[in-house]
Amino acid sequence: MNSKVMVMDHPLIQHKIGIIRRQETSSKEFREIIGEIAMLMSYEACRDLPLEDVDITTPVAKATVKQIKGKKSAIVPILRAGLGMVEGMLAIMPAAKVGHIGLYRDPETLEPVEYYCKLPADIEIRDVFVTDPMLATGGSASAAITLLKKHGAKKIHFMCIIGAPEGLKKLAEDHPDVDIYIGALDDHLNDHGYIVPGLGDAGDRIFGTK
Numbered sequence: 001m002n003s004k005v006m007v008m009d010h011p012l013i014q015h016k017i018g019i020i021r022r023q024e025t026s027s028k029e030f031r032e033i034i035g036e037i038a039m040l041m042s043y044e045a046c047r048d049l050p051l052e053d054v055d056i057t058t059p060v061a062k063a064t065v066k067q068i069k070g071k072k073s074a075i076v077p078i079l080r081a082g083l084g085m086v087e088g089m090l091a092i093m094p095a096a097k098v099g100h101i102g103l104y105r106d107p108e109t110l111e112p113v114e115y116y117c118k119l120p121a122d123i124e125i126r127d128v129f130v131t132d133p134m135l136a137t138g139g140s141a142s143a144a145i146t147l148l149k150k151h152g153a154k155k156i157h158f159m160c161i162i163g164a165p166e167g168l169k170k171l172a173e174d175h176p177d178v179d180i181y182i183g184a185l186d187d188h189l190n191d192h193g194y195i196v197p198g199l200g201d202a203g204d205r206i207f208g209t210k
């Protein structure tokens with residue numbers, strides 16, 4: 001099976017990504033726009049949700065209308081930066097449960113180090129949306145998804161705002177069953193594993209820690 005990869009080229013998403021890339025964008029604006037992009041990306045990602053017919057009565061007549069077929073979802077941000085996408089996604093999927101996976105990238109080896117995992121108890125029956133604004137080497141995303149699968153998750157989507165070709169390749173090879181949604185696919189990684197042109201360190205920019 002090959003991963004389904006969707007680069008979201010909606011003009012509103014592209015415009016907002018242009019703003020968060022700028023080094024002069026403040027943490028406040030950065031955080032707000034990350035949330036807005038996550039909301040727009042969720043809207044696009046829900047395009048294929050299955051619908052079913054239900055019979056209702058309007059004030060005028062009986063009618064058959066569409067409703068989303070009762071699929072339960074979960075949003076699982078990779079800490080820290082993935083947290084910035086949660087509120088925006090909940091605006092589109094208000095009934096979703098939220099799990100958390102704590103991973104940081106060792107600055108020397110660039111390997112992910114796990115420090116936290118708390119997931120909804122019924123994760124195996126939920127459509128899981130893993131969020132992280134950045135897909136660089138792909139190590140963090142791949143490790144988070146491996147962990148989710150160990151906990152029983154079956155249908156997993158990965159949503160990031162900026163990806164590097166290296167990370168996309170790794171994720172698609174490690175987890176060909178996972179759908180990948182990307183806001184923008186950048187050029188390459190630099191020697192420190194940062195995405196070029198990218199936007200810098202997403203966690204630091206969201207939380208103002210540098």
Ligand code: PRP
Nearest residue numbers: 079080081104105136137138139140203
């Ligand atoms: C960043 C980012 C991803 C990871 C991407 O997190 O939010 O989780 O790096 O890099 P990778 O694809 O090479 O694994 P970081 O490790 O800086 O942790 P933080 O969110 O706590 O700042």
Ligand code: URA
Nearest residue numbers: 136194195200201202
């Ligand atoms: N993590 C980030 O926050 N930014 C990058 O460019 C790479 C990894």
